[in-house]
Amino acid sequence: YTNFQICCMDSWKKQLKRVYEGITTDRTHLLIDGLSEGFHDEYEEAIEYFDRVSYLTVGNDDVKKDAYYHKGVALSMLGREDEAIATLKELSEMDENDSSAWYNLGCMYMGKEEYKKAVQYFDKSIKLNPQESINWESKAEALFELEQFDEALKCVNKALKLDPKDIEGILT
Numbered sequence: 001y002t003n004f005q006i007c008c009m010d011s012w013k014k015q016l017k018r019v020y021e022g023i024t025t026d027r028t029h030l031l032i033d034g035l036s037e038g039f040h041d042e043y044e045e046a047i048e049y050f051d052r053v054s055y056l057t058v059g060n061d062d063v064k065k066d067a068y069y070h071k072g073v074a075l076s077m078l079g080r081e082d083e084a085i086a087t088l089k090e091l092s093e094m095d096e097n098d099s100s101a102w103y104n105l106g107c108m109y110m111g112k113e114e115y116k117k118a119v120q121y122f123d124k125s126i127k128l129n130p131q132e133s134i135n136w137e138s139k140a141e142a143l144f145e146l147e148q149f150d151e152a153l154k155c156v157n158k159a160l161k162l163d164p165k166d167i168e169g170i171l172t
Contacts, residue, residue, distance in 0.1 A: 027053045027063045034070060043074040050074070065094055072104065081112055099129035106138060118142040133163040 034049030053067035068091040075084035085108050092101035106121035122139035129135060140155035 027056050027067075030056070031063055031067055031070070034067070034074075038070065038074055038077075041077075043078050046074045047071055065091060065098070068094070069101070069104070072108075076108065076111075081108060084108055097128055099125040099132065099135070102128065103132075103135060103138070106142070110138070110142060113145075115142045115145045119146070131162060133159040136162065 030049050030053045034046040034053070037043070037046035037049060050067040050071035054064055054071075057064035057067075068087055072084045072087040072091065075081075075087060085105065088101060088105050088108060092098065092105060095101065102121050102124035106118045106125060109115070109118035109121060119139055119142045122135055122142060125132075126135045126139065136155045136159035140152045140159065143149075143152035143155060
């Protein structure tokens with residue numbers, strides 16, 4: 001064999017080994033390992049686990065969605081908001097009917113003080129899950145920051161109608 005042929009065979013063998021490892025790896029364990037790393041504030045390592053789950057997943061199942069969500073959280077914890085937003089947008093594209101994905105995007109924009117965008121994402125979450133008081137509370141907060149006090153008050157009232165015991169959540 002020539003050196004080139006040997007190099008190609010080695011490359012092929014390495015690729016086959018990676019594919020085999022991917023097929024035989026339990027993605028749920030990788031997700032749990034990533035969560036464990038995040039629990040210990042090891043966010044870079046957690047992101048690596050979440051990326052492995054994504055790479056090993058064909059389609060958009062719940063394990064892959066969980067990995068994207070937790071990757072977004074880890075990126076946010078590292079102060080990498082733009083990357084976190086991009087990851088959460090990918091998650092929302094995987095399942096347009098996942099109200100929590102839209103809600104989390106709204107929260108990310110709240111953190112960036114981009115309140116108009118936050119309201120847009122909270123509205124999408126509300127459309128999908130109008131019975132969740134936290135959606136209304138968060139929208140109220142964004143509207144308050146935009147000095148749209150009448151609309152903010154309507155959202156607070158809606159949140160209180162949905163969960164009258166959550167007055168503490170609204171006041172914080």
